[in-house]
Amino acid sequence: MLVGMQIRDATxxxxxxxxxxxxxxxxxxxxxxxDPAVTSEQARAMWxxxxxxRTVVAVAADGSVVGTAELHPNHGGPGAHIANAGFMVNPAxxxxxxGRALAEHIIAVARADGYRAMxxxxxxxxxxxxxxxxxxxxxxxxxxxxxGFHHPDKGYVGLHxxxxxx
Amino acid sequence: MLVGMQIRDATxxxxxxxxxxxxxxxxxxxxxxxDPAVTSEQARAMWxxxxxxRTVVAVAADGSVVGTAELHPNHGGPGAHIANAGFMVNPAxxxxxxGRALAEHIIAVARADGYRAMxxxxxxxxxxxxxxxxxxxxxxxxxxxxxGFHHPDKGYVGLHxxxxxx
Numbered sequence: 126m127l128v129g130m131q132i133r134d135a136t137x138x139x140x141x142x143x144x145x146x147x148x149x150x151x152x153x154x155x156x157x158x159x160d161p162a163v164t165s166e167q168a169r170a171m172w173x174x175x176x177x178x179r180t181v182v183a184v185a186a187d188g189s190v191v192g193t194a195e196l197h198p199n200h201g202g203p204g205a206h207i208a209n210a211g212f213m214v215n216p217a218x219x220x221x222x223x224g225r226a227l228a229e230h231i232i233a234v235a236r237a238d239g240y241r242a243m244x245x246x247x248x249x250x251x252x253x254x255x256x257x258x259x260x261x262x263x264x265x266x267x268x269x270x271x272x273g274f275h276h277p278d279k280g281y282v283g284l285h286x287x288x289x290x291x
Numbered sequence: 292m293l294v295g296m297q298i299r300d301a302t303x304x305x306x307x308x309x310x311x312x313x314x315x316x317x318x319x320x321x322x323x324x325x326d327p328a329v330t331s332e333q334a335r336a337m338w339x340x341x342x343x344x345r346t347v348v349a350v351a352a353d354g355s356v357v358g359t360a361e362l363h364p365n366h367g368g369p370g371a372h373i374a375n376a377g378f379m380v381n382p383a384x385x386x387x388x389x390g391r392a393l394a395e396h397i398i399a400v401a402r403a404d405g406y407r408a409m410x411x412x413x414x415x416x417x418x419x420x421x422x423x424x425x426x427x428x429x430x431x432x433x434x435x436x437x438x439g440f441h442h443p444d445k446g447y448v449g450l451h452x453x454x455x456x457x
Contacts, residue, residue: 151368154368157368158366158370159367200412200450202327203323203442204440204441206441242439246412267436268433268434268452270433271408273370273373281407286433286452
């Protein structure tokens with residue numbers, strides 16, 4: 126755990142600190158189902174939500190942004206009571222509990238917002254660190270879409286849909 | 292089957308013919324995970340796609356629009372090889388094979404576009420007509436999100452994720 130880390134709501138002013146590592150993660154094409162060539166403007170529109178969505182940042186004691194997460198309804202209307210969320214940890218700070226802290230925060234916020242469950246639509250089966258983290262937080266694999274993810278090195282691999290009640 | 296029906300690419304000029312029945316279907320809140328109070332402008336932006344998405348209309352012999360469908364990548368980047376699609380049949384023309392004809396058309400187009408599979412993320416378990424249609428077309432239920440759909444009369448019901456290879 127990163128000593129002195131805090132999680133707070135993101136502001137538009139945080140984007141210049143988020144974009145460099147978000148871009149790296151998306152460009153790698155190993156975990157996120159986003160166009161690897163996404164522009165800063167497109168990514169910002171997809172990541173920084175307006176209500177009822179939320180975006181947070183994890184900030185180290187020195188003020189640097191070490192991770193970020195977003196929360197929004199997974200579907201609209203009759204499906205809006207189930208949340209979806211996304212998480213990005215600055216690779217320079219991986220393995221220090223940032224992802225887990227963000228996830229625990231987002232789960233608590235989602236529960237407070239009245240969501241009844243949380244669903245991830247697209248967890249690459251090869252992203253074993255994430256799968257293990259979600260499972261340790263109570264998520265189960267509801268289904269695996271066969272060959273749903275095209276990994277740059279491993280080819281077509283399964284894409285998990287994960288779920289937990291809140 | 293509606294005699295003389297044709298399916299063609301939708302144009303912006305078709306929207307005034309689509310919106311009245313699309314609005315009815317969405318407002319009913321029984322099948323689509325859209326905000327029932329969606330505006331014409333919002334719905335149009337979500338339904339009429341630009342490439343690589345596609346939108347088609349089913350047109351009766353007299354020129355009236357009896358149904359519409361849309362096709363787009365279910366995810367971006369490493370998930371963009373699996374299609375997602377949506378279908379709306381004008382309730383005034385229900386039970387006449389419009390939905391099946393649209394689905395067969397969209398499956399053929401998706402295959403021609405190079406998608407490897409098609410996935411529906413949100414089929415209300417109570418929408419038994421749709422579930423039976425998709426199953427007859429080779430889709431299987433990959434998972435059912437527990438209480439994933441809030442039906443106006445039946446309360447929280449399952450939400451199927453359905454899938455077929457192309």
